[in-house]
Amino acid sequence: MLVVNNQSQLKRDYEEQGYVVIRDYFSAPEISSLKQVILKFHELWKYDNKTFYQQEAFNSSLITGSQYLGCDDRVKLFNFISSKKMMAIVDSVIPVNPAFMNTQLFFDPFNAQQENFWHRDCQYDHDVEVQQKVIHETQVLHLRVPLFDELGMELVPGTHKRWDNEEEFDVRQEENGRLSSESLSTGKKIKLAAGDLLVFSADMIHRGLYGFDRLALDILVFDPTGDFVDYVDDDCLPDIAMLDKIDDPRLFVNSIDLKSKAKSFDALL
Numbered sequence: 001m002l003v004v005n006n007q008s009q010l011k012r013d014y015e016e017q018g019y020v021v022i023r024d025y026f027s028a029p030e031i032s033s034l035k036q037v038i039l040k041f042h043e044l045w046k047y048d049n050k051t052f053y054q055q056e057a058f059n060s061s062l063i064t065g066s067q068y069l070g071c072d073d074r075v076k077l078f079n080f081i082s083s084k085k086m087m088a089i090v091d092s093v094i095p096v097n098p099a100f101m102n103t104q105l106f107f108d109p110f111n112a113q114q115e116n117f118w119h120r121d122c123q124y125d126h127d128v129e130v131q132q133k134v135i136h137e138t139q140v141l142h143l144r145v146p147l148f149d150e151l152g153m154e155l156v157p158g159t160h161k162r163w164d165n166e167e168e169f170d171v172r173q174e175e176n177g178r179l180s181s182e183s184l185s186t187g188k189k190i191k192l193a194a195g196d197l198l199v200f201s202a203d204m205i206h207r208g209l210y211g212f213d214r215l216a217l218d219i220l221v222f223d224p225t226g227d228f229v230d231y232v233d234d235d236c237l238p239d240i241a242m243l244d245k246i247d248d249p250r251l252f253v254n255s256i257d258l259k260s261k262a263k264s265f266d267a268l269l
């Protein structure tokens with residue numbers, strides 16, 4: 001196991017490149033216990049979302065919510081998300097009041113012909129002009145935990161802080177006859193094994209690499225100075241009874257506080 005004893009180096013690497021990969025960070029028992037909960041969610045989710053799954057899906061979300069998992073499994077998941085190992089990384093990148101946003105589970109599309117695609121997460125919320133601005137502001141952090149060995153992700157290092165070059169823009173936005181599944185000369189493939197942790201900025205240019213029947217849990221965390229509280233779903237947060245069973249609940253308490261501030265503010269309007 002790699003001990004994260006140099007948190008300022010980790011932060012420096014993340015700030016420079018937009019990502020950090022920590023090999024062999026989680027033990028086999030940690031991954032196996034997480035896998036039990038995630039597979040339960042995944043089977044129930046696939047059954048319930050059969051058409052979507054078979055036609056186009058490549059991920060699900062809201063894993064910590066109450067729709068598919070019972071209290072004990074949710075507490076297990078909350079404890080994994082806010083475990084000492086995870087918080088050591090989160091705290092080094094977001095040192096003040098990091099807040100939990102959501103979880104996503106990435107799998108291979110049912111249709112093996114379905115292609116992956118380059119994107120920045122912010123492009124689904126903002127037009128190009130606003131994207132150019134928000135990449136210089138606070139960004140959401142993805143913590144990817146692969147449950148099986150997988151081909152991993154392809155990232156364009158540094159693009160959490162810089163705008164696309166012409167090739168990147170045309171491919172990502174599908175301009176000038178280019179497709180978002182085409183390769184990029186600036187892309188860097190990061191192969192991942194079960195037990196590794198990949199931390200990357202949601203707004204850097206990236207794409208998932210399909211194959212090996214992957215299953216990867218992404219935990220999304222944000223800096224409270226950014227305007228992301230609306231993305232937090234109440235049902236995905238622990239209730240009071242669950243908070244008592246979480247060893248270090250501050251990631252969730254910070255989201256609960258931000259949500260309640262936002263609600264009080266809305267009530268004033």
Ligand SMILES: O=C(O)CCC(=O)C(=O)O
Nearest residue numbers: 058106142207208209218
């Ligand atoms: O793994 C994938 O298919 C895409 C991952 C992704 O886009 C993300 O984590 O934001």
